[in-house]
Amino acid sequence: GEDVEQSLFLSVREGDSSVINCTYTDSSSTYLYWYKQEPGAGLQLLTYIFSNMDMKQDQRLTVLLNKKDKHLSLRIADTQTGDSAIYFCAERGADTGRRALTFGSGTRLQVQP
Amino acid sequence: DVKVTQSSRYLVKRTGEKVFLECVQDMDHENMFWYRQDPGLGLRLIYFSYDVKMKEKGDIPEGYSVSREKKERFSLILESASTNQTSMYLCASGVGTTVVFFGQGTRLTVV
Numbered sequence: 331g332e333d334v335e336q337s338l339f340l341s342v343r344e345g346d347s348s349v350i351n352c353t354y355t356d357s358s359s360t361y362l363y364w365y366k367q368e369p370g371a372g373l374q375l376l377t378y379i380f381s382n383m384d385m386k387q388d389q390r391l392t393v394l395l396n397k398k399d400k401h402l403s404l405r406i407a408d409t410q411t412g413d414s415a416i417y418f419c420a421e422r423g424a425d426t427g428r429r430a431l432t433f434g435s436g437t438r439l440q441v442q443p
Numbered sequence: 444d445v446k447v448t449q450s451s452r453y454l455v456k457r458t459g460e461k462v463f464l465e466c467v468q469d470m471d472h473e474n475m476f477w478y479r480q481d482p483g484l485g486l487r488l489i490y491f492s493y494d495v496k497m498k499e500k501g502d503i504p505e506g507y508s509v510s511r512e513k514k515e516r517f518s519l520i521l522e523s524a525s526t527n528q529t530s531m532y533l534c535a536s537g538v539g540t541t542v543v544f545f546g547q548g549t550r551l552t553v554v
Contacts, residue, residue, distance in 0.1 A: 338483075430476055431543055435484060
């Protein structure tokens with residue numbers, strides 16, 4: 331079945347850029363998503379990208395998609411302590427019988443002052 | 444703003460109890476989902492529903508059932524709670540092939 335993989339942990343200093351990486355196996359993925367989860371909370375949609383795009387920018391967030399390598403990344407510019415959270419990558423395949431997203435296990439971002 | 448509301452933030456139940464987790468969305472979304480989140484395992488899909496009274500099993504449906512009698516409400520039922528069902532449960536809703544919005548989560552502890 332579909333699989334989404336992320337590294338478990340990333341530590342950066344405040345003010346630096348963070349890059350969180352994700353790989354997926356489903357070549358028919360239509361949408362790819364990034365969610366943020368703060369402690370004790372549900373998931374908050376940060377941004378998403380359609381599979382025919384290779385980049386999307388939204389303020390401090392830049393999403394890069396390499397469809398050939400099935401690689402997705404989230405870059406956070408000028409990382410702040412409030413960005414400390416778990417970041418989940420997710421994908422939705424083209425199979426209309428499967429309307430749910432497949433999630434990675436999450437990357438914990440720790441921002442050090 | 445899309446709102447997905449789960450009825451409880453924290454629940455403590457005894458082994459063998461029947462447990463109901465309720466979720467309501469106010470955006471007339473056709474799709475609703477229940478996920479379970481465990482450390483190191485990410486989110487795993489339990490069940491989803493794409494219409495009233497319609498449901499489909501996800502990856503880990505064993506020990507769970509669901510009910511969708513109205514479009515805005517999707518309930519997750521633990522028929523006989525067990526300690527291995529201690530987890531964070533996340534409800535979500537979405538429309539068509541696009542984005543999915545999550546509730547704040549219910550942390551269930553089965554003792």
